[in-house]
Amino acid sequence: MKRFLTILLATLALSAALCVSASASSFDGAARELSTIGMLKGTADGFDLDKAPTRAQAAIMLVRLYGAEERAQGLYSSGRITCPFADVNETAAPYVAWLVDEGLANGITETSFGAAEPCTAKAYTIFLLRALGYQDKEDFTTANAQEFAQSLGLLDTSALTGTFLRDDLVALTYQALGTDMKDGKMYLLEHLIEDCELDVSGARTLTKKIEYYRDINSASSALREGVSAKINLNMEMDVSRIAPGDTQPSGEIERVALACGGDVKLAMKRYPEMALDLTMKADGQEENVKLWLKGDWVYAQTGEASVKMETGEEIWKLLEDSAQKEAGASLLPFVADISKQASGDEAVYTMDMNDAYESLVKDITAQVLEANHVSGSAGGEMDMKGFTIRYTVKGGTLKSVSADTALSMKIDGGEAEGTVMAGMSMDMKMDILSSGSAVKISFPDFSDFEEVIGGADGPTGISGILAS
Template sequence: MNKWLRAVCVGAAAAAMLTASAFAANYTNCADSLHEMGLFQGTQNGYDLDRTPTRAEASVMLVRLLGKEAEAKTLTYTAPFTDLKGWEKPYVQYLYSNGLANGTNRTTFNPTGKCTAQMYAVFLLRALGYSDTADFSYANAIETAREQGIYDTGIINVQNFLRDDAAAASYTALSVSPKNSEGTLLDQLVSENAITEANAKSYQNLFSTYAQYRETTAGMDALLHYSVNSEFASPAAVTHDGRTVMQVQTSETTVFDREKNELLTDRKMTLSAPNTSDKQLLTQSYLSDGALYHKLNGSWSAELVTAAEQEGLAAMYGRVPLVCVDSLSQRAGSWTITCADTPNAYTELLWSVESALGDLDEAVRLQPTTVTQSVSGGTIRRQSVSAAFTLDGMTAEPVIISTLDKTGADAVLNAPK
């Protein structure tokens, strides 16, 4: 067997076991945007996105999102908390004076304590003008944040909430309208001179266009049962040092059941290489009850997945989350979205590229991922995903075409046995 084909067959066996967590979420782009607008600062370790945010850091973000940082810095510290180092005091004082934050007891704020997804949801909802005594409760803060469009279930990891998630949620919150307001939170911060027009303008334009995108694809929210057919636009060439060493074609059908949060994918991967017979691999993936199951050569394996990873898998055919969007434009019923990085939602679609290159998590992205979606009647009818990667001298530039096939009662998910 051709040595490249043999290598990719081994890689395909591993890729068939690819899980939703294969790509680590990284919203550095959101942190960069927030930093540009003066809302997010790093540490001596950079943005430090891979650790849990502290209560003090969350307090600073809330004051900034309220547009009150300048006012806070003029305050004299009179709050009863004795465990603050100094830099946190103006922010905690503002929140304490306005009834927006409490300590862990009468004299302790616990500034280095962990800020959970629930706590941060409360802070963001308060920044948007919602009250935890009238509009929501602490217990349902995460659900309310989802309802208000702040927490995208497929993006925010509520079980293991990191500064990465905080950056993504804060960036998204800027695009949302505060309570009883027509403009966005970012518009409000600009009007209050908390952010300069020069720093905000490009994001205001992006948020406005994204709102149109959400409106034109609103039908996807009501689509609970559907199936999608996917394949490469043409066999993807895998090159090594400029020479084509193999071609990869994939054909798959995925059935989605959003009510049960389940999906089932049947795949066929065909590998072609010079001077050898084509090889085919048949696999299945099944998402159910918080686990992702994979079948290869008649054997099943399984791995637990988080709620965010489950939603991310379901989003492989759907609206692109705002935090992944670098730019977007509309023309003749079609949206073109450029993503600075490859969104986690497309992990499963890229499984065959994973097998060819070995490990996409280690691969170098050659160009931004481009997603083109044709929309009719509020529903995405066709989607193409273009990407390019290189690893260890091998390069692949797949274009994956997905088409909506069946909907409603016609899209039946028959659980494998």
């Protein structure tokens, strides 16, 4: 039980602090908001988010992102532009004709646009980069377009190895609306309102959300260079179990209080460095865990155990990607609403997350449990009752972040633990002591740390020590 609770605690702490760039479905909320500003048209059956967008549908969206829908239709109706492709219907013809006339799209042959063929993630990413003012060969190439888009804070479409869906198109489009144009003078939605033909009244709610979101990003920008903070996480849980071989709970409910608190430091220099000093309390026991990242090694210390292991390429890539890419609008499609309360030079932004975020947390939880050899599908049987994040900004600088949620889970713990059912509430707070390049980390003497045998899960593995 302790191992399960410790894993769950760490997982939810990670999820609460997440800045995501991964896809999660379904982005129904984002689709509805795009519909209110005329970007996305639904049908009697909804927005068909589980279907692949065609090249013709992507062309229509692109013209709208240029703010040129009325212009394209007018030019086409007057005969000043024509569509050279036989496979494009009259609905899409004005859009494709305008894109071809502007040199923004080509057909797959001289007479075919491939209108009914699915649009790929890479192709739509390139469309978006062009709408943001970036140019092929000058700013990006076909080969690095997805990587370049990710550096701007857009969805990492290179991770979409399956079919590119309308759901993914919605998330990317929504992010793009909150992303700066190449010249840096405006973000895309602002540009569409100021310079194009987008209806201002329909966009007002989304504009406010984006601007509050950008305020939070601006106040948090120094954290990408370094951060020193105190964190505190508390969870209260009612846990019941179905013993192996049984079909019903025993009726006994175990009330558990979990807590994790301590100091966190991260310095993003030429080589990222990190130091964690956390005290974890669970099942009436208290355990201090210290973790450091220095050079090519991760060091961990708890109780009498002191171990080290080589980092490998994965952790370096994760940290370097976090440092190099802009925060951008990556989290926007997961946000239901943002409100602001200001007093003097202090403002508190309250961000309520939507169902897409719940889906993301389910996926992360399932992956972490699987990695820690806990069987079953946690994400499939998790119900989150709201997730709220609060950012306190003073003088334009982020001072604290807090989050709270309530959820229930049902997890198959395997033959040893049976099925674990938990109802819980969680709150987390991070008080930022300093940020930016001024953050410095002092390291202890690691000469007596024992090298891990057999990897992270081996006899002296870090994972085993932290979760045992």
